[in-house]
Amino acid sequence: MAPPTLDRMHREGEGQMTLVTPVVEFFVVVAFALAAVLLNTIDARGFLASATVGFAVMYGGGFSWFVIVAVFFSLGVVFTLYKYGYKRRLGSAQGKGGARNWPHILANGGLASIAAIWNIANPGIVPAVVFLGAVSTSAADTVATELGLLSHSQPMLITHPSHAVTPGTSGGVTPLGFVGAAFASLVIGIMALALGILPDPYLVLPVCLVGGVFGAAFDSLVGATVQRKGYCVVCLKPTEALRHCGEKTTATQGKWYIENNIVNVVSTVAGAAVAYATVLVLAPLF
Numbered sequence: 072m073a074p075p076t077l078d079r080m081h082r083e084g085e086g087q088m089t090l091v092t093p094v095v096e097f098f099v100v101v102a103f104a105l106a107a108v109l110l111n112t113i114d115a116r117g118f119l120a121s122a123t124v125g126f127a128v129m130y131g132g133g134f135s136w137f138v139i140v141a142v143f144f145s146l147g148v149v150f151t152l153y154k155y156g157y158k159r160r161l162g163s164a165q166g167k168g169g170a171r172n173w174p175h176i177l178a179n180g181g182l183a184s185i186a187a188i189w190n191i192a193n194p195g196i197v198p199a200v201v202f203l204g205a206v207s208t209s210a211a212d213t214v215a216t217e218l219g220l221l222s223h224s225q226p227m228l229i230t231h232p233s234h235a236v237t238p239g240t241s242g243g244v245t246p247l248g249f250v251g252a253a254f255a256s257l258v259i260g261i262m263a264l265a266l267g268i269l270p271d272p273y274l275v276l277p278v279c280l281v282g283g284v285f286g287a288a289f290d291s292l293v294g295a296t297v298q299r300k301g302y303c304v305v306c307l308k309p310t311e312a313l314r315h316c317g318e319k320t321t322a323t324q325g326k327w328y329i330e331n332n333i334v335n336v337v338s339t340v341a342g343a344a345v346a347y348a349t350v351l352v353l354a355p356l357f
């Protein structure tokens with residue numbers, strides 16, 4: 072049986088659309104965001120950001136899109152907590168037990184939310200591909216970073232593959248990190264295939280794989296070139312963060328305003344654009 076086209080799915084959905092649906096969706100999203108806070112995967116202020124992203128995705132894209140975001144979120148939690156103690160001794164673990172804050176959530180979920188809202192006005196393949204490219208990029212970047220920290224080989228700067236950097240430095244890449252990026256993108260692709268998010272079921276795998284791996288590599292490229300790097304004025308440790316030990320850090324390299332969350336936003340846009348380019352190239356073959 073041919074998979075339903077996005078057009079038909081949308082028309083079928085309209086008939087069932089009542090006020091009850093968004094209310095139920097709202098409570099499902101709030102329950103998930105609350106569980107995430109209780110499990111310490113997002114901090115308290117991250118609750119509002121997560122609920123906003125979650126509701127935009129659920130309302131605009133439907134339950135299947137929300138499942139994709141939940142899968143990305145779960146991948147992030149699992150790979151952040153995997154060997155967390157070792158990463159903390161390395162000094163490169165995510166702070167606060169891996170709990171993500173609101174700017175991080177909006178940076179990773181912003182384009183996905185915009186695609187979902189776009190899908191309300193113009194449901195079709197373009198917002199779905201932008202959504203998948205953005206989520207694949209965030210998933211690939213998160214897993215590549217967390218897995219790359221565990222690599223036995225020294226990270227090399229993506230722009231100078233002979234130049235070794237300390238683990239956790241933006242722009243540093245490892246073969247294990249690339250495997251992680253491909254794995255995470257494929258998990259998103261397989262879930263999107265199972266949920267029938269694109270009308271051409273198998274097109275979704277290369278779209279997520281190419282978009283996600285390119286987006287994560289682009290993140291490293293920006294990280295190696297223009298991302299802010301500096302040091303803490305209190306403990307004098309090198310850091311890419313805007314604040315450390317409760318004080319503003321001093322920037323020594325890159326553009327002072329291009330910090331990690333800006334890099335994430337730019338990378339999701341790049342991953343989504345390449346995901347769409349993949350559709351243009353491959354769609355005639357499907």
Ligand SMILES: [Zn+2]
Pocket residue numbers: 303304305306307308315316
């Ligand atoms: Zn410090």
